[in-house]
Amino acid sequence: MKPRQQIYGPGRFFTGLLVVGSLMLSACEQHDGSADKPLVFTTIPYTHSETFAADFNEFVDVLAQKSNLHIQPFIAENHVDAVLAFDEEAADIGLLNPLSALVARDYYQVNLALQIVRPGNAQEYRSMFIIRKDAAVRELKDVPADRIGFVSMFSTSGYLLPRLILRQRGIPVGQARFFESHRNVVQAVYDGDIDLGATYYIDPAANGSVADARHEILNQHPDAVERIEILETSDPIPNDPIVFRKDLPMEQRSALRDALMSMGNDPAYRDLLRRMLNVEAFAPADTDAFDAIQQTVRESGL
Numbered sequence: 001m002k003p004r005q006q007i008y009g010p011g012r013f014f015t016g017l018l019v020v021g022s023l024m025l026s027a028c029e030q031h032d033g034s035a036d037k038p039l040v041f042t043t044i045p046y047t048h049s050e051t052f053a054a055d056f057n058e059f060v061d062v063l064a065q066k067s068n069l070h071i072q073p074f075i076a077e078n079h080v081d082a083v084l085a086f087d088e089e090a091a092d093i094g095l096l097n098p099l100s101a102l103v104a105r106d107y108y109q110v111n112l113a114l115q116i117v118r119p120g121n122a123q124e125y126r127s128m129f130i131i132r133k134d135a136a137v138r139e140l141k142d143v144p145a146d147r148i149g150f151v152s153m154f155s156t157s158g159y160l161l162p163r164l165i166l167r168q169r170g171i172p173v174g175q176a177r178f179f180e181s182h183r184n185v186v187q188a189v190y191d192g193d194i195d196l197g198a199t200y201y202i203d204p205a206a207n208g209s210v211a212d213a214r215h216e217i218l219n220q221h222p223d224a225v226e227r228i229e230i231l232e233t234s235d236p237i238p239n240d241p242i243v244f245r246k247d248l249p250m251e252q253r254s255a256l257r258d259a260l261m262s263m264g265n266d267p268a269y270r271d272l273l274r275r276m277l278n279v280e281a282f283a284p285a286d287t288d289a290f291d292a293i294q295q296t297v298r299e300s301g302l
Helices: 014-022 052-067 078-086 098-108 156-168 180-191 213-217 250-267 267-277 287-302
Strands: 039-043 069-077 093-095 112-115 124-130 147-151 196-201 230-234 240-244 281-284
Touching: 039 052, 052 069, 052 250, 052 267, 078 098, 093 124, 098 112, 098 156, 098 240, 098 287, 112 250, 124 156, 124 180, 124 213, 147 156, 147 180, 156 287, 180 196, 180 213, 180 230, 196 213, 196 230, 240 250, 250 267, 250 281
Parallel strands: 039 069, 039 093, 147 196
Antiparallel strands: 093 240, 112 240, 112 281, 124 196, 124 230
């Protein structure tokens, strides 16, 4: 089956999506972490794994136990819905990608509290451009606009940074396609549906195994790494942050921070964190790095 795709023009912005979505939300009574008013922890389905929902629910249950707070999980369908969950305080905690978190900070003044740490103590990742090794096109400037594939407009590594790189080099992307997931972008390159794909890059694991987006199709296509090569990578991007709603009491913030840090340091939860999102631990958010990404967004005009 071919990956589902959408084609967007260059004039579609996050602002319109958020304004339309916010009109659909009604005011919610503030959550205080009690049994009657549990905190809501939102995220998106990061992986195609059938166990993601169960793993995230277990993760939230453990967090609730360790923080002595009642917490309810909410898996949004997409990045826009996850950001909108902070409108009218429908969500209190979020695990968001960098761009979504920055949009939520702009619109709803969320606090960037922690960020995930991946194996090898990695606190950042990159965007990468991928092509097939047998592709006739070997340079970014030679790729036709309708043969470029992005993830979604809320993807930092799958849209924002690669879009900016192409723009800086005068490469048009008006007819680029959006495939809605990193896996779908890799699959489209593998199948030859597009010449150039933008997705995420993570350094290989300690054992040398591939950790970047190509690994997402290895079960179906064991030759994916041999068939798809990395053309170029971007500057570093801070890992996905844990965010708190703007007026979450400091006592609850501290309890949640301590609980999350404790989970990352406890071998009993290592398998759960790795299954859920290849997470090794949690660290304080590098706000300077996130500010730099936000400045990039503002300067780019995207």
